[in-house]
Amino acid sequence: xxxxxxxxxxxxxxxxxxxxxxxxxxxxxxxxxxxxxxxxxxxxxxxxxxxxxxxxxxxxxxxxxxxxxxxxxxxxxxxxxxxxxxxxxxxxxxxxxxxxxxxxxxxxxxxxxxxxxxxxxxxxxxxxxxxxxxxxxxxxxxxxxxxxxxxxxxxxxxxxxxxxxxxxxxxxxxxxxxxxxxxxxxxxxxxxxxxxxxxxxxxxxxxxxxxxxxxxxxxxxxxxxxxxxxxxxxxxxxxxxxxxxxxxxxxxxxxxxxxxxxxxxxxxxxxxxxxxxxxxxxxxxxxxxxxxxxxxxxxxxxxxxxxxxxxxxxxxxxxxxxxxxxxxxxxxxxxxxxxxxxxxxxxxxxxxxxx
Amino acid sequence: xxxxxxxxxxxxxxxxxxxxxxxxxxxxxxxxxxxxxxxxxxxxxxxxxxxxxxxxxxxxxxxxxxxxxxxxxxxxxxxxxxxxxxxxxxxxxxxxxxxxxxxxxxxxxxxxxxxxxxxxxxxxxxxxxxxxxxxxxxxxxxxxxxxxxxxxxxxxxxxxxxxxxxxxxxxxxxxxxxxxxxxxxxxxxxxxxxxxxxxxxxxxxxxxxxxxxxxxxxxxxxxxxxxxxxxxxxxxxxxxxxxxxxxxxxxxxxxxxxxxxxxxxxxxxxxxxxxxxxx
Amino acid sequence: xxxxxxxxxxxxxxxxxxxxxxxxxxxxxxxxxxxxxxxxxxxxxxxxxxxxxxxxxxxxxxxxxxxxxxxxxxxxxxxxxxxxxxxxxxxxxxxxxxxxxxxxxxxxxxxxxxxxxxxxxxxxxxxxxxxxxxxxxxxxxxxxxxxxxxxxxxxxxxxxxxxxxxxxxxxxxxxxxxxxxxxxxxxxxxxxxxxxxxxxxxxxxxxxxxxxxxxxxxxxxxxxxxxxxxxxxxxxxxxxxxxxxxxxxxxxxxxxxxxxxxxxxxxxxxxxxxxxxxxxxxxxxxxxxxxxxxxxxxxxxxxxxxxxxxxxxxxxxxxxxxxxxxxxxxxxxxxxxxxxx
Numbered sequence: 001x002x003x004x005x006x007x008x009x010x011x012x013x014x015x016x017x018x019x020x021x022x023x024x025x026x027x028x029x030x031x032x033x034x035x036x037x038x039x040x041x042x043x044x045x046x047x048x049x050x051x052x053x054x055x056x057x058x059x060x061x062x063x064x065x066x067x068x069x070x071x072x073x074x075x076x077x078x079x080x081x082x083x084x085x086x087x088x089x090x091x092x093x094x095x096x097x098x099x100x101x102x103x104x105x106x107x108x109x110x111x112x113x114x115x116x117x118x119x120x121x122x123x124x125x126x127x128x129x130x131x132x133x134x135x136x137x138x139x140x141x142x143x144x145x146x147x148x149x150x151x152x153x154x155x156x157x158x159x160x161x162x163x164x165x166x167x168x169x170x171x172x173x174x175x176x177x178x179x180x181x182x183x184x185x186x187x188x189x190x191x192x193x194x195x196x197x198x199x200x201x202x203x204x205x206x207x208x209x210x211x212x213x214x215x216x217x218x219x220x221x222x223x224x225x226x227x228x229x230x231x232x233x234x235x236x237x238x239x240x241x242x243x244x245x246x247x248x249x250x251x252x253x254x255x256x257x258x259x260x261x262x263x264x265x266x267x268x269x270x271x272x273x274x275x276x277x278x279x280x281x282x283x284x285x286x287x288x289x290x291x292x293x294x295x296x297x298x299x300x301x302x303x304x305x306x307x308x309x310x311x312x313x314x315x316x317x318x319x320x321x322x323x324x325x326x327x328x329x330x331x332x333x334x335x336x337x338x339x340x341x342x343x344x345x346x347x348x349x350x351x352x353x354x355x
Numbered sequence: 356x357x358x359x360x361x362x363x364x365x366x367x368x369x370x371x372x373x374x375x376x377x378x379x380x381x382x383x384x385x386x387x388x389x390x391x392x393x394x395x396x397x398x399x400x401x402x403x404x405x406x407x408x409x410x411x412x413x414x415x416x417x418x419x420x421x422x423x424x425x426x427x428x429x430x431x432x433x434x435x436x437x438x439x440x441x442x443x444x445x446x447x448x449x450x451x452x453x454x455x456x457x458x459x460x461x462x463x464x465x466x467x468x469x470x471x472x473x474x475x476x477x478x479x480x481x482x483x484x485x486x487x488x489x490x491x492x493x494x495x496x497x498x499x500x501x502x503x504x505x506x507x508x509x510x511x512x513x514x515x516x517x518x519x520x521x522x523x524x525x526x527x528x529x530x531x532x533x534x535x536x537x538x539x540x541x542x543x544x545x546x547x548x549x550x551x552x553x554x555x556x557x558x559x560x561x562x563x564x565x566x567x568x569x570x571x572x573x574x575x576x577x578x579x580x581x582x583x584x585x586x587x588x589x590x591x592x593x594x595x596x597x598x599x600x601x602x603x604x605x606x607x608x609x610x611x612x613x614x615x616x617x618x619x620x621x622x623x624x625x626x627x628x629x630x631x632x633x634x
Numbered sequence: 635x636x637x638x639x640x641x642x643x644x645x646x647x648x649x650x651x652x653x654x655x656x657x658x659x660x661x662x663x664x665x666x667x668x669x670x671x672x673x674x675x676x677x678x679x680x681x682x683x684x685x686x687x688x689x690x691x692x693x694x695x696x697x698x699x700x701x702x703x704x705x706x707x708x709x710x711x712x713x714x715x716x717x718x719x720x721x722x723x724x725x726x727x728x729x730x731x732x733x734x735x736x737x738x739x740x741x742x743x744x745x746x747x748x749x750x751x752x753x754x755x756x757x758x759x760x761x762x763x764x765x766x767x768x769x770x771x772x773x774x775x776x777x778x779x780x781x782x783x784x785x786x787x788x789x790x791x792x793x794x795x796x797x798x799x800x801x802x803x804x805x806x807x808x809x810x811x812x813x814x815x816x817x818x819x820x821x822x823x824x825x826x827x828x829x830x831x832x833x834x835x836x837x838x839x840x841x842x843x844x845x846x847x848x849x850x851x852x853x854x855x856x857x858x859x860x861x862x863x864x865x866x867x868x869x870x871x872x873x874x875x876x877x878x879x880x881x882x883x884x885x886x887x888x889x890x891x892x893x894x895x896x897x898x899x900x901x902x903x904x905x906x907x908x909x910x911x912x913x914x915x916x917x918x919x920x921x922x923x924x925x926x927x928x929x930x931x932x933x934x935x936x937x938x939x940x941x942x943x944x945x946x947x948x949x950x951x952x953x954x955x956x957x958x959x960x961x962x963x964x965x966x967x968x969x970x971x972x973x974x975x
């Protein structure tokens with residue numbers, strides 16, 4: 001409560017607001033870019049610190065697969081990769097940065113001729129689709145149920161939902177995935193796990209057809225279920241506690257005293273204020289879930305960016321790893337940026353430049 | 356005695372407490388009496404629970420119960436060490452950041468910002484290939500190194516809000532020094548917050564380490580993650596026989612996590628007097 | 635200090651509270667926040683309810699518009715609202731009837747108006763919201779009305795209407811809430827600690843505003859406060875509340891000049907405080923009574939210098955002690971001069 005006087009009216013307010021907004025925005029964007037730069041540099045080094053390099057890994061793979069001699073395998077691997085890993089590290093680094101600025105992420109070491117950009121273009125949409133859908137479901141469901149729990153606080157409904165929510169959020173997502181597969185897939189045979197693998201059935205061509213969407217959802221169903229199950233509890237509990245707090249606010253009591261209808265109070269007074277902090281969390285979790293998809297995609301053999309990252313790590317495909325790391329980093333940073341800005345848009349108290 | 360009564364006051368929390376006790380017993384006491392079954396019995400693969408093998412046998416015919424009993428210790432030690440290390444770092448950096456402000460605050464926050472922007476899970480995978488994570492302590496250190504930033508932020512904001520309280524402001528006016536303020540004024544008032552964060556850091560550590568083991572990136576000896584990993588790679592997704600083999604460690608882990616999380620409810624009540632005396 | 639004309643002839647009753655009792659369940663037992671309270675509010679008058687924090691005065695105020703917390707229970711009593719010759723019991727109103735009653739008939743301006751407004755809506759929208767809830771859909775008309783009212787409370791309508799609540803100072807928000815309270819021209823306005831948490835200059839301006847709008851709009855006012863000196867400036871009649879009961883009620887002159895209840899007497903001797911409830915009533919020794927197990931007999935007896943054996947055994951009824959003045963004290967006859975407590 002720092003403000004004791006209202007701001008002066010007139011055009012000066014507008015200009016000042018704009019000045020604050022632009023500098024705020026400029027500062028944020030600058031910070032975001034700096035973060036991306038640092039993380040890109042860090043991952044560049046980190047990736048190369050890993051034991052083994054792409055050629056070596058492939059060499060060993062060839063040796064064990066085709067029973068080649070080391071020299072033979074090494075030659076073949078080196079020929080395939082067509083990369084100079086002997087150049088000084090700083091030279092590789094600046095080369096990478098230079099290309100990056102032009103939007104060129106290089107080529108995959110393992111699949112010759114495939115650019116990392118096309119790689120990402122191919123696999124990222126599936127991750128965005130599955131994670132995005134689940135986030136949407138989980139957020140909507142969580143906010144609705146959380147509000148319901150707060151309105152019916154201490155009722156049996158609240159107790160049951162609270163228990164379910166904490167149960168679901170306490171168990172790691174990969175364990176839920178295992179249980180889902182083992183119990184419902186293998187034991188009860190409710191669905192065919194192997195058939196649901198991949199992101200599309202073989203022979204399905206993408207397009208705006210009903211079959212395509214149905215098939216896409218069919219294959220994403222298991223990952224989505226796991227994501228929703230493991231995140232919805234957190235949304236429910238956050239929304240509940242936020243709503244409980246909001247219900248205690250004076251303005252809600254005053255709104256009742258003003259004779260506003262219950263519906264109006266629930267949406268514009270309670271719901272809107274209670275969900276404010278959740279929108280920030282939502283934006284942030286968008287960034288994180290993309291990074292967290294690695295394991296779930298691996299388990300369900302869902303062809304998204306996470307699974308590719310896992311493959312790339314094992315093959316030490318530096319270019320693909322860096323590319324995917326970059327995508328994840330950017331999504332985290334941008335999500336944070338959006339969270340900051342979004343909060344400003346949604347909450348007028350922040351909008352006027354108050355910290 | 357009083358603590359015990361408070362502990363029992365919250366039913367969910369008390370159940371969690373009992374759960375934690377149970378798992379501690381299972382992991383630290385039970386192994387003394389139940390030997391680890393290392394014998395391969397080809398004729399006894401994937402047996403269902405029986406009097407002889409109360410959880411059945413695994414893909415090598417080993418007794419699953421003995422594997423579970425011996426597989427918990429490392430998981431818990433790593434979880435506890437990780438929680439301890441990361442919480443200690445977080446308390447120190449978080450309170451320094453909040454109390455000193457200025458460039459110290461900006462620096463620490465900038466570092467956490469960058470740290471959080473690095474994709475954690477992949478980073479973990481990468482780090483795990485770099486360092487041979489074959490010791491419990493090393494695993495804990497690596498996991499703690501990843502976990503501290505978000506904890507630090509939480510502690511910082513908590514200190515910031517505590518700092519507004521009168522007694523802390525008085526201590527600052529009296530120039531009692533930051534060490535005194537942290538140890539005598541802030542820590543006692545933050546015990547519940549810290550304890551709860553410690554427990555959550557532990558659950559986080561359980562999550563990450565089992566994940567690492569499951570992905571085959573950490574080579575600790577027999578533990579729950581290893582059992583899951585083996586069962587999984589030996590085809591638990593296809594063979595309905597492997598049911599107990601994979602479900603036993605999964606349930607053990609899930610229940611342990613659940614116990615920890617429920618236990619925080621009791622911690623909240625023990626440390627936060629406002630919650631227990633309403634009116 | 636000017637005091638309102640106390641010689642008004644008051645005949646019509648707009649609100650009659652009859653034997654009202656409100657309880658809250660607590661761990662130790664029932665909190666009897668309001669105990670068998672009866673009083674009448676006359677047309678156009680200002681009635682002050684004065685008492686320490688925890689005396690039940692706020693609960694009493696909230697029960698008049700049925701805004702009590704969910705756990706509260708109205709054990710008995712009636713709250714009769716009269717308008718145009720018709721009478722209805724507020725406690726028997728349907729959900730929808732109650733919604734219509736609130737603000738249109740009886741507006742309540744709250745303690746701590748700091749947070750009385752939805753932080754994410756502009757003041758203008760909150761005026762429009764209120765009007766729409768009562769069936770007024772003409773936004774321009776509402777805006778014009780709001781402007782007029784804001785001017786009445788000495789605010790700049792152009793600026794205030796377009797503002798978000800946090801952009802206004804505490805005193806401004808309090809005045810906006812008063813203006814909002816008058817939007818539907820209610821017959822009754824309840825003010826709960828309208829000046830607490832405001833600095834002294836702002837307090838003054840809020841009181842001035844209240845006095846001028848009251849002169850103009852002629853509504854009946856119930857004024858809830860711990861500060862008797864404030865009541866003196868605004869009220870026609872004063873009721874002192876102790877341990878959930880009205881212990882004395884009478885016109886403002888009598889209450890100040892010749893209080894007949896030792897508690898009222900103590901209040902009149904209390905140094906008015908500026909900053910709020912923390913230091914209130916320091917001059918009456920002892921602590922406020924336990925509302926779960928009120929003292930036997932007269933609840934005030936442990937703190938009362940006049941207390942006799944009878945006071946410890948029997949509860950005194952409210953009896954007429956002067957012209958329109960009632961007190962609940964066995965020894966009211968002894969309380970004639972100002973005697974330090």
